[in-house]
Amino acid sequence: MKQMVAMADRNATQTAEQAKALAQMIVQSSVGVAAGVGAAKAAGASGGPLGSDNTVDCPKCGRTNEAKDRFCVGCGEQLRK
């Protein structure tokens, strides 16, 4: 049973690590948005749909997407190649 308790402790540690990983993922996501500005410009250069600098509007459903998105998160329409 001690082994089980130790395992449960390890599990709690994993939870904390997971929380950190999630936080890191969110940070990375923010970085991705920033990086997506360049993608939006690239989309503009290739004649893709344009929204603001950080976003791109879907020509099919009208949903506003992050500029880094290759596909519309609302309908799956391709936004850029």
Add this chain to the structure above:
Amino acid sequence: MLEGRTHAGSVSPCCYQRAATRGAMFCGECRSPILRCMAYEECGGLLGPDGRCPVCVAPKLFLDAGARRDVKAGGALVLPLMFMNDSPVRRPVFVTDVWVREGDGELRKQNVAWERLEAGAANPLWVQTGALERQGRQLFEVSFTVATRYRWREEAFAFRSNLQLDIEQGGGVVINQTIHAGGQEGGLGGAVNAPIRIEAASETHSDQDRRTEPTLLGLTYADGFERETGIRGYTSGPLQGAVILRNARFTWKGFASGEAPETRPICTDDSLIVAGRSNSRQLGGEADVRLLVRDNAGNLDEQLSRAISRRHLEFYLQNGRLHVHAAGEAGVSIGDRRLARDGMAAVDHEDIIHVLPKHADALSLQVRMRAAFGEIHEIVITRIPAAPEAS
């Protein structure tokens, strides 16, 4: 359509990132439909086609210390098992059924005194084999059902541990088993053989036959067993034995433009398809499918339409079957079965859902399913009568 995922537990990180965006239905990076766990707001888990949430459903099975063999006259092996909920979030699971089977014998259901298993906790269950031969090999399997619950919903999955018992000449027992080294139970990790030795009982050293450490047992996701026992999928009717995949497409026919979603799986934040009088969620309403009563010429029947609640019924998948939850005050009926408010029922192929039970002909939804190889990959819901301008 499923470029980003190949198996439960192997959903791409890009999908997890995009799923955090409210209302996102597809991954902006790989275009995979985002299939959220019913408990997504608690667990943040995404699903593979089999519908398992790797965050909520993470059982582990151990052979606990104290495994004992007493084979003096073809005796039995008693296996002290420990069931553990290895979910990394604080979500309990429920071990609802446990069976054992020797060789190709009958399944023997075990009496389990507990059901709820908190995250990180382990509960014991002792199971006993039949009389073992002095020497030779016996196959022994332990199967169990793990359910995860959220609000009124439940998803149950079956797992199995296959043990091969080799009875040695000296009286010892070796349990041969295969575990997955990749960490994902039933996943794609490398399979390795991990034998467990249990020494024979001794009259002078009775403790020598007891193991001192719990040993992890290999688990396999038992989808075939789920169908065989009706844990998942349809147990009767034309699609008996078939299971709806979590990525099955919903196709809406007979609806006016803008009143039903595009063909796609259930990708909503709450993993429900809401049908009712309300505008669509994208327009700030509550519904994904708009239900209004119209006459044959397409004119709105305001009086009957007002009897439809803004959130009238909800479609969702549960245990590989399509379900309806009557959320509106008037309830619904499925064929002749009346479903009062908050009632839930499974829906079968060719069933007709009457939106207003007291006015059955006013507006109905016919359900058809398309299956191949025991898997239902498309659900077609047809509005009756069709809207005049419907495509």
